C-alpha cells in the first residue's frame with residue numbers, strides 16, 4: 708500500500724514530505740495538474756493524506772466539475788486517509804472579495820458526501836441530496852473548527868460574547884467567521 712501525501716492547489720506554499728500540486732507552474736510545484744481534469748495522475752487508494760488549504764473553493768464551478776473532484780479525491784485515497792480542508796467562510800469578505808473563488812464549501816456541503824449522514828437524511832425524511840449514495844463515495848467528518856474574524860475574536864476574548872453566541876451570529880451575519888477548517892476521513896471497504 709502506497710502512502711502518498713498530497714498538497715493540492717499548493718500555490719507558493721510547498722509542504723515538505725508532500726507531493727505539491729498546482730494548476731500553474733509559477734511557484735514550482737512537483738506536479739502541474741488541473742484538478743478539474745480527471746483522472747488525476749495518482750493510482751487508486753494510493754494516498755494517505757491530502758491538504759486542500761484555501762484551494763477547494765477555487766475549483767469545481769460547475770456541479771459536474773465539483774462532483775468529479777470529490778469522486779476523484781475518493782478514488783485516489785486509501786481507507787482511513789485524512790483530508791484537511793481549509794476554506795474562507797462563504798459569508799466573509801475573504802470569500803466574497805476574490806473572483807477566483809467559485810464554490811462555497813461548508814460542513815453541510817461536505818456532509819452530503821457521508822454515507823452515515825445520507826442514511827440519517829433518509830431516516831429523518833430530510834430532502835438533502837444523498838451524494839454519497841449517488842456517487843458511491845464516503846467521507847466522514849472528524850472535526851470542524853471555526854476561526855472568527857478579528858472583531859469577533861476580540862469580542863470572545865473580552866468575554867463580551869460566548870462561543871454559542873458566535874455560532875448563532877454566524878448563521879445570520881456576514882464576517883463573523885474568517886476560516887473553516889475541516890478534517891475528513893475516507894471510508895472504504897476493508898481491502
Ligand SMILES: C[S@@+](CC[C@H](N)C(=O)[O-])C[C@H]1O[C@@H](n2cnc3c(N)ncnc32)[C@H](O)[C@@H]1O
Nearest residue numbers: 716717718720729730741742743760761762765
Ligand atoms: C489561494 S491559493 C492557495 C495556495 C496554498 N494552498 C496556500 O495555502 O498558500 C489557491 C491555489 O489553488 C490553485 N488552483 C486553483 N484551481 C486549481 C485547479 N483546477 N487545479 C489545481 N490547482 C488549482 C491556484 O493556482 C492557487 O495556487
